[in-house]
Amino acid sequence: EDKVVQSPLSLVVHEGDTVTLNCSYEVTNFRSLLWYKQEKKAPTFLFMLTSSGIEKKSGRLSSILDKKELFSILNITATQTGDSAVYLCATTTSGTYKYIFGTGTRLKVLA
Amino acid sequence: GAGVSQSPRYKVAKRGQDVALRCDPISGHVSLFWYQQALGQGPEFLTYFQNEAQLDKSGLPSDRFFAERPEGSVSTLKIQRTQQEDSAVYLCASSPGRVAASYEQYFGPGTRLTVT
Numbered sequence: 520e521d522k523v524v525q526s527p528l529s530l531v532v533h534e535g536d537t538v539t540l541n542c543s544y545e546v547t548n549f550r551s552l553l554w555y556k557q558e559k560k561a562p563t564f565l566f567m568l569t570s571s572g573i574e575k576k577s578g579r580l581s582s583i584l585d586k587k588e589l590f591s592i593l594n595i596t597a598t599q600t601g602d603s604a605v606y607l608c609a610t611t612t613s614g615t616y617k618y619i620f621g622t623g624t625r626l627k628v629l630a
Numbered sequence: 631g632a633g634v635s636q637s638p639r640y641k642v643a644k645r646g647q648d649v650a651l652r653c654d655p656i657s658g659h660v661s662l663f664w665y666q667q668a669l670g671q672g673p674e675f676l677t678y679f680q681n682e683a684q685l686d687k688s689g690l691p692s693d694r695f696f697a698e699r700p701e702g703s704v705s706t707l708k709i710q711r712t713q714q715e716d717s718a719v720y721l722c723a724s725s726p727g728r729v730a731a732s733y734e735q736y737f738g739p740g741t742r743l744t745v746t
Contacts, residue, residue, distance in 0.1 A: 523672075553734065560719065561634075561737040562673070607672050616686040618663070618735070620672030 521546040525608050525621035533629050536598050540624045542608030543590040548615075552584055552591050555607040557623065562607055565593070598628045634738035636722050642744045643712045651707045651741045655724030663735060664697055664707050665721040673721055679705060680728055712745045719743075 526541045544552065551569045555562035566575045568584035568591060575582050579598075584591045595602055605623040612619075635654045643649050655662050661680055665673035666689075675689040681702035690697070694713075699705040709716055719742050723735035 555737075560740040561721070563737070564734040567734060609672075616661075616663075616678035616680075617675045617689070618673075619675070620665075622670070622672045 521610070521612065521617075521619050523608055523610055523619050523621040525606075525624050527624060528622070529625040529627070531627045531629065532598055534599060536628075537594065537596045538598060538626060540593040540595075540606050540608075540626070541590060542593070542621055544608075544610050544619075545589065546610050546612050546619065548613040549586070549589075550611045550613045553609045553611070553618070554582055554591070554593050555609065557605040557607055558603075565606075595626075598626075600628050600630050602626060603628045634722055634724050634736050636720075636738040636741050638741060639739060640742050640744075642746060645712060645714060645745055647712055648708065648710045649712055649743065651709075651720050651743070653705045653707070653722030653724075653738060655703065655705070655722070656726075656736055657703075659724035659726050659736070660728050661725040661733070661735075662699055662705050663723045663725070664705070665723065666691075667719045667721055667740070669718075676707070676720075709743075712743075714745050717743055717745045 523544045554565040566582045571586040579596045582593045607623045609618045609620040664676040667673045677697045678686040679699040694710045696708045719740040721740045722738045725733040727733040
């Protein structure tokens with residue numbers, strides 16, 4: 520059965536800290552991996568990764584995929600209180616329409 | 631519209647009642663997804679539409695769940711004879727492309743269903 524596992528489940532840091540969130544996956548016919556930020560209800564898109572070793576970056580956030588070891592990391596540098604949210608990882612597979620989500624990492628950034 | 635909208639935002643149903651949840655995707659988006667998100671969990675895929683065609687309904691948990699998108703835009707998720715385990719947030723997402731896995735999804739705010 521396809522699965523996506525995120526760690527840690529929750530994390531509390533102070534403003535200015537750097538955090539690394541992990542997402543490992545076991546899926547058949549992997550196509551892409553996506554990261555989302557969920558603050559209240561609607562997840563908002565952060566990154567889509569399809570190739571190993573190519574870092575995607577947006578401001579203080581960056582992400583990379585390792586297709587050999589079947590994981591991705593999301594880094595947030597110089598964290599701010601506005602980064603507090605649940606970060607979700609999802610995978611897609613060729614030949615299906617499903618996005619398989621992990622349970623998320625709940626990040627709390629203290630002022 | 632500017633984004634995906636869903637209605638109602640909150641719904642309380644008594645066990646055994648039927649409910650209908652509405653999703654208005656971003657205009658012109660081909661793909662539409664429904665998800666169920668239980669408290670503390672990630673979204674779980676329910677079903678996928680490409681225009682008006684329901685191409686994947688493998689995630690619907692039982693035959694009490696039914697979804698439609700008759701004109702390829704607005705979609706309705708219907709749950710018959712609601713049970714307490716149906717309590718969750720129901721998220722709708724749309725995506726511009728046909729090859730769903732190649733595009734990011736835009737999520738609506740969700741409908742929180744509570745079955746008492």
